[in-house]
Every structure is written in structure tokens, then in C-alpha cells.
Amino acid sequence: MPDNPFLRLDYQPILESLGDDYFDRVLAAEFPQHLLRWRNDDLLPQVGLDPSRVSDNHFIQAFGQFKGDRSFLALRYHGRQFGEYNPWLGDGRGFLYGQLRGRDGELYDLGTKGSGTTPYSRGADGRLTLKGGVREVLAGEMLHRLGVTTSRILSLVETGELLWRGDEPSPTRSSVMVRCSRSHIRFGTFERLHYLERSDLTQELLNHVIECYYPAPLPLVKPEAPREKYIRFYDELVQRMARLAAQWMAAGFCHGVLNTDNMSITGESFDYGPYAFIPHYDPQFTAAYFDYAGRYSYGNQPLVCSLNLELLSLALASVIPQSAMKQSLEQFNCHYDSHYRRLMLSRLGLEDLPESEGKELVALTLGLLKDTQNGYGQFFLGLRESFDRNWRIEIDAIPNWSAAGPSTLWQAWKTLYHRILSRTSEQELSQLEQRLQRANPRIILLREEIEAIWEPIAIENNWEPFNQFIQQLSD
Ligand SMILES: Nc1ncnc2c1ncn2[C@@H]1O[C@H](COP(=O)(O)OP(=O)(O)OP(=O)(O)O)[C@@H](O)[C@H]1O
Numbered sequence: 041m042p043d044n045p046f047l048r049l050d051y052q053p054i055l056e057s058l059g060d061d062y063f064d065r066v067l068a069a070e071f072p073q074h075l076l077r078w079r080n081d082d083l084l085p086q087v088g089l090d091p092s093r094v095s096d097n098h099f100i101q102a103f104g105q106f107k108g109d110r111s112f113l114a115l116r117y118h119g120r121q122f123g124e125y126n127p128w129l130g131d132g133r134g135f136l137y138g139q140l141r142g143r144d145g146e147l148y149d150l151g152t153k154g155s156g157t158t159p160y161s162r163g164a165d166g167r168l169t170l171k172g173g174v175r176e177v178l179a180g181e182m183l184h185r186l187g188v189t190t191s192r193i194l195s196l197v198e199t200g201e202l203l204w205r206g207d208e209p210s211p212t213r214s215s216v217m218v219r220c221s222r223s224h225i226r227f228g229t230f231e232r233l234h235y236l237e238r239s240d241l242t243q244e245l246l247n248h249v250i251e252c253y254y255p256a257p258l259p260l261v262k263p264e265a266p267r268e269k270y271i272r273f274y275d276e277l278v279q280r281m282a283r284l285a286a287q288w289m290a291a292g293f294c295h296g297v298l299n300t301d302n303m304s305i306t307g308e309s310f311d312y313g314p315y316a317f318i319p320h321y322d323p324q325f326t327a328a329y330f331d332y333a334g335r336y337s338y339g340n341q342p343l344v345c346s347l348n349l350e351l352l353s354l355a356l357a358s359v360i361p362q363s364a365m366k367q368s369l370e371q372f373n374c375h376y377d378s379h380y381r382r383l384m385l386s387r388l389g390l391e392d393l394p395e396s397e398g399k400e401l402v403a404l405t406l407g408l409l410k411d412t413q414n415g416y417g418q419f420f421l422g423l424r425e426s427f428d429r430n431w432r433i434e435i436d437a438i439p440n441w442s443a444a445g446p447s448t449l450w451q452a453w454k455t456l457y458h459r460i461l462s463r464t465s466e467q468e469l470s471q472l473e474q475r476l477q478r479a480n481p482r483i484i485l486l487r488e489e490i491e492a493i494w495e496p497i498a499i500e501n502n503w504e505p506f507n508q509f510i511q512q513l514s515d
């Protein structure tokens with residue numbers, strides 16, 4: 041065991057050193073079985089490990105059996121869930137396993153899900169279903185491939201218990217996963233401190249967040265303007281959230297449960313429960329079956345992010361001047377629009393278009409997607425696969441891969457795309473082709489694909505389609 045590289049990593053107890061106000065020390069559950077179902081070899085170098093030196097058994101010992109003498113911290117947080125304030129939250133089925141510096145010098149958290157009960161389990165079992173774990177791995181990898189700022193799953197271990205769930209045929213199989221994220225400090229972590237009227241802790245935790253995740257650009261903050269760093273932090277968070285919302289929207293991703301306890305203070309995407317990728321472009325598409333009012337629908341995501349930022353500003357008002365936060369928040373839509381346009385254009389292989397032309401092309405593309413109800417991911421994949429350099433010369437060489445029909449919209453789209461291509465050099469065309477490949481993966485992850493991956497696992501424990509899917513993601 042001492043040779044287990046996970047146990048020898050240089051964990052830094054940075055959050056732990058802030059003291060007991062933010063967490064409870066907990067133990068991991070003991071599971072009857074440990075079967076490694078997923079190891080993210082792509083992530084290992086990021087945390088300084090060579091995959092060839094890490095065995096499956098190392099994963100199992102560290103992230104299934106939780107061997108070693110580490111202290112596990114269930115983080116305390118509250119949250120606003122579907123509009124209602126909930127002060128009974130906290131890590132109810134997970135804990136912070138450890139923090140470490142990545143190869144890039146940044147601080148990362150390894151956190152669990154499904155690792156047993158904690159003081160925040162509220163009578164629930166503290167477990168994660170295997171299907172839930174598989175879905176979370178798939179979401180993290182797919183979003184990463186699509187360029188979304190996301191947490192990723194490092195390991196998934198099946199644990200041999202039978203679980204009962206209302207939203208899965210039960211009994212269903214169990215698992216425990218370890219997630220690598222920037223931080224698991226949530227908007228709700230600050231909401232809790234505000235609720236408890238602990239402005240001293242709010243300031244302490246903000247200092248921690250700024251130091252670890254918002255390093256100030258030079259020149260350093262002037263001593264006579266001590267609040268400046270807090271104002272800058274909030275302003276940057278607004279920008280990061282606007283970018284994240286734009287990334288979800290361009291990826292065609294509906295997170296499904298954008299409660300404030302599922303919003304990372306670093307602006308990273310995480311917690312993939314009832315998420316879905318949209319089959320067609322439909323702003324009203326809703327992922328969670330229990331989201332009856334469509335609060336967290338696909339099209340509402342940017343608005344919800346800005347509303348959540350507003351809720352956060354209430355919790356931070358003891359430290360950051362509210363007027364400054366309001367000013368930053370007013371820029372949310374502007375940041376969002378420019379990120380969204382840039383990302384949509386990159387799905388079309390383009391960059392650096394004059395603003396009005398970019399806007400026009402994105403509007404035409406959305407119009408087409410809406411009109412034809414062509415598959416969202418398929419449209420961009422179709423473009424990637426049918427793209428031909430001749431399109432630059434001959435407008436009629438552009439085939440109708442989108443099943444758009446001879447509509448006026450399709451003619452307008454073709455005309456504009458052709459016009460843009462016609463002033464593109466040979467070298468720029470190669471870059472365009474590369475961008476198309478980078479922005480549009482060969483495979484998509486609709487509900488059908490997830491079920492097609494899950495069914496062989498459920499029926500005959502066949503992990504081949506799961507592994508194949510992950511492999512194809514790199515194409
Ligand atoms: N089976 C369970 N046992 C105990 N607590 C649970 C369980 N499922 C959810 N919870 C708790 O309910 C709250 C909301 O759950 P949610 O699904 O958003 O978070 P999560 O998926 O468990 O964790 P994370 O947000 O870290 O991804 C959290 O406090 C979570 O810990």
C-alpha cells in the first residue's frame with residue numbers, strides 16, 4: 041500500500057487549514073465489493089501521475105476502499121433549490137478527499153460522490169447509483185470534448201450494493217466516484233455563511249477563494265483600496281459564469297438542476313444528475329422530469345445564471361459593495377452574447393468575423409435549426425463531415441446535409457456562408473477545417489445514446505459500448 045501513488049500525492053490541506061467552520065470530518069462507507077469501472081488515464085498526468093505506473097488496484101485501494109489515513113471533509117453549504125431556500129444541505133453523499141496542485145500549478149479538489157452518509161444525508165442512503173455514475177462520467181467527458189469548463193470524473197468503482205430509487209428500475213446497482221474539479225465551494229457555501237450572519241467567515245472564505253482561484257493580475261491591489269480585490273473577484277465571476285452559460289448553450293447542453301448549491305464559485309460546471317443534450321434546438325427543452333415549470337430549461341440557463349449571481353451578491357453584501365456588484369452584473373448579458381456568438385461561430389468553423397456578419401450567421405443558423413428541427417449535434421456534425429473546399433468557389437457545391445429543404449432560410453444561410461468562404465485563403469481554409477473538427481465531435485450524447493450505453497451494462501455487464509464511446513470522443 042505505501043507504494044500506491046494516489047496515497048503518496050502531495051495533498052495540501054488548504055481548505056482544512058481554514059478550520060472547522062466549513063466542514064465536518066466523516067468516514068467513508070465500507071462496501072461489499074470494489075470493481076473498477078472507469079479510470080480516467082487522460083486526467084492522471086494533470087495531477088502529476090504517469091498512467092502506466094498506476095494500477096487498477098491502486099484506484100480501488102484509494103478510491104473504493106479509501107485506504108490510508110486521510111481526513112475526509114463533508115463540506116457545509118445551503119442552497120436555493122427551485123426557488124426555495126434550503127438550509128439543510130451539505131455534502132450528503134460525498135466529501136472532499138484531498139486538494140492538490142496540478143501540473144499547471146492550479147489547485148484541484150478530489151471529491152467523492154456515493155461514499156456514504158454524512159451529517160447532511162437527511163435520512164437518505166449516501167449512495168450513488170451505477171447508472172448515475174456512468175451518466176456523470178459521460179457528461180464530464182463529453183463536455184470536456186466540447187470545450188466546456190467542466191469537472192471530470194477520475195474514477196468510478198462499482199460497490200456491490202442494491203439501491204432503491206424512484207427514477208430508476210430498482211433495485212439498481214451502486215457505485216462510488218471520485219471527481220476532479222477546481223473547487224467544490226459553491227454559491228450555497230456563501231449563502232450558508234450569510235444565513236448564519238457570519239460576515240467574518242464570509243470574508244475569510246472569500247480571501248481563500250480569491251487567493252486560490254482568482255489570482256490578481258499585476259499590479260497588485262493598492263493598500264488604500266482594500267475592497268478592490270473583492271469587487272474584481274465578483275466582476276470576474278460574472279464573466280466566468282457568462283462564459284460557462286454560453287458554453288452550455290453552444291454545446292446544446294441542458295444542466296437541469298441549476299440550484300445555487302450546484303454553482304461553483306470558480307465558474308466551473310459540475311453535478312451531472314438529470315442533464316440532457318438537446319435533441320433539437322428548443323429553448324423550452326427541460327432535462328429534469330421534476331422541473332414541472334421549466335425553470336431550468338435549456339433556454340433559461342443564461343438568465344438563471346445571472347439570477348443566481350444576484351442571489352450570491354446578497355450573500356456577499358457584507359464584504360463587497362452591492363452597487364459595484366450590481367454594475368458588474370449588468371454586464372452579464374453583454375459578456376454572454378459575445379461568448380455565445382464566438383462559440384457558435386467556432387462550431388461553424390469560423391472566427392474573427394465582422395460583428396454584424398457574425399450576428400447574422402448565428403441568427404440564420406438558429407433559425408435553420410429551429411425551422412427544420414434538424415438534430416442539434418447532427419447539424420454541426422453534418423457540416424464537419426460534408427465540408428468541402430469547393431464550397432468556396434461554387435455555392436451550389438454546398439449540399440443539403442441539414443435536410444433544410446429549398447427554403448429561403450437555407451438559401452440565405454448558404455449565400456452568407458459561401459460569401460464568407462469566398463474571401464478565405466487556402467491556409468485559412470485548413471484552419472477552418474481544423475476548427476470544425478475540434479468544435480464538432482464525431483459522436484453525440486442524446487438520451488438514446490446514453491440508454492444504448494447503459495442497457496448492455498444493465499443486462500449483461502457489457503462495458504464495451506461505454507468504452508468505445510469514450511474512445512471515439514477523441515476523434
Ligand atoms: N442518496 C443520497 N444520500 C444522501 N444525500 C443525498 C443523496 N442524494 C442527494 N443527496 C444530497 O442532496 C443534495 C442535493 O443533491 P444533488 O444531487 O444536487 O448533489 P449531489 O449530486 O449529491 O452532489 P454534488 O452537488 O456534489 O454533485 C446534496 O446535499 C446531496 O448531498
Ligand SMILES: [Mg+2]
Pocket residue numbers: 301302311
Ligand atoms: Mg449537487
